Amino acid sequence: xxxxxxxxxxxxxxxxxxxxxxxxxxxxxxxxxxxxxxxxxxxxxxxxxxxxxxxxxxxxxxxxxxxxxxxxxxxxxxxxxxxxxxxxxxxxxxxxxxxxxxxxxxxxxxxxxxxxxxxxxxxxxxxxxxxxxxxxxxxxxxxxxxxxxxxxxxxxxxxxxxxxxxxxxxxxxxxxxxxxxxxxxxxxxxxxxxxxxxxxxxxxxxxxxxxxxxxxxxxxxxxxxxxxxxxxxxxxxxxxxxxxxxxxxxx
Numbered sequence: 001x002x003x004x005x006x007x008x009x010x011x012x013x014x015x016x017x018x019x020x021x022x023x024x025x026x027x028x029x030x031x032x033x034x035x036x037x038x039x040x041x042x043x044x045x046x047x048x049x050x051x052x053x054x055x056x057x058x059x060x061x062x063x064x065x066x067x068x069x070x071x072x073x074x075x076x077x078x079x080x081x082x083x084x085x086x087x088x089x090x091x092x093x094x095x096x097x098x099x100x101x102x103x104x105x106x107x108x109x110x111x112x113x114x115x116x117x118x119x120x121x122x123x124x125x126x127x128x129x130x131x132x133x134x135x136x137x138x139x140x141x142x143x144x145x146x147x148x149x150x151x152x153x154x155x156x157x158x159x160x161x162x163x164x165x166x167x168x169x170x171x172x173x174x175x176x177x178x179x180x181x182x183x184x185x186x187x188x189x190x191x192x193x194x195x196x197x198x199x200x201x202x203x204x205x206x207x208x209x210x211x212x213x214x215x216x217x218x219x220x221x222x223x224x225x226x227x228x229x230x231x232x233x234x235x236x237x238x239x240x241x242x243x244x245x246x247x248x249x250x251x
Contacts, residue, residue: 003176003195007215007222009039010202011072011194014054018206024054027061029203037202038222039215041070041103044091048076048083051091059092068226072103072139077112077148081123089131097132099226103160104128106140109148118150125155137191142184151186159183160192160213167198171208174198179214191216191225 017024030037042058045051055071062069073088075081088102104124109117121138128136139160145151163181168174176195183190192213199212215222 003179003214004035005218006179006193007038007217007219008035009041009068009192009213009215010037011041011043011070011211011213012054012058012204013043014052016201016204016207016210017054023204023206025058025061026203026205027065031065031067033202036219037067038219039068039070039213039226041072041213043105044071044073044088046074046076047079048087051087055091068099068101068222070101070103070137072105072137074105074107075120075124076108076110077117077120078110079120081120082127085124085127085131088128097134101134101137101158101226102128102132103137103139106138106144106149109144112148114148114150117148118153121149122154125157129155139192139194140184142182142187145184145187149184151184158191159187159189160194161190162194162197164194164196164198173200173209176212176214179216189216 012025040058040062042055042062043052044055059069059071071088071092073084073091075084092102104121106121112120125136125138135156135158137158137160139162141162161181161183163177165174165177174196176199177193179193179195180190181193192215194211194213196212198209201207201210204210215225217225
């Protein structure tokens with residue numbers, strides 16, 4: 001299945017709004033974009049104390065235009081997982097978790113051991129699952145997971161994996177990497193693929209680039225994933241390809 005047949009989405013944070021807040025993401029324009037923006041992920045916060053200043057706006061506006069939403073939270077593996085997940089839930093607030101998927105962003109090791117990072121992820125995943133009744137999504141990349149996680153010890157999760165082409169020099173935009181992404185050792189399937197970190201900004205005049213993503217299935221499969229309990233992703237029958245990855249510590 002080619003990328004154009006996979007549901008397309010974006011992920012955003014404060015970097016997609018101008019520093020002075022005057023050039024915000026225009027969700028009405030986004031709703032008219034081709035290809036259709038079918039799902040939106042937005043950064044909620046980091047660790048136990050930081051909240052993205054534009055999360056509330058992004059979350060509300062994405063809901064207003066009826067897009068599936070994926071709040072994501074950056075984990076600090078050396079900090080208390082319960083405090084961090086409590087903070088995540090405070091930011092997200094009272095919502096219907098039947099229609100929202102929570103994401104744990106795994107990009108940072110902070111010098112912690114593989115066993116320490118794995119324990120922090122396990123505890124965080126268990127909290128998210130218990131409080132929402134749904135398995136969360138883990139965002140990362142194959143290289144990071146292979147180095148810092150004991151995959152076999154993890155509870156059930158969905159995987160959102162980053163893999164890009166070489167970034168073209170400014171002012172060029174970098175095309176999406178063709179799905180599927182390279183899977184970490186011990187991971188059998190993927191649900192989301194972050195295909196580019198330098199795509200053309202969509203309805204966000206305050207930023208030049210935007211992250212692009214693909215769901216492992218079409219629009220119908222995406223709707224089922226977000227609305228049906230115990231949803232399972234549809235596996236895309238594409239041969240895996242290798243590439244040199246560029247990975248950001250903070251988006």
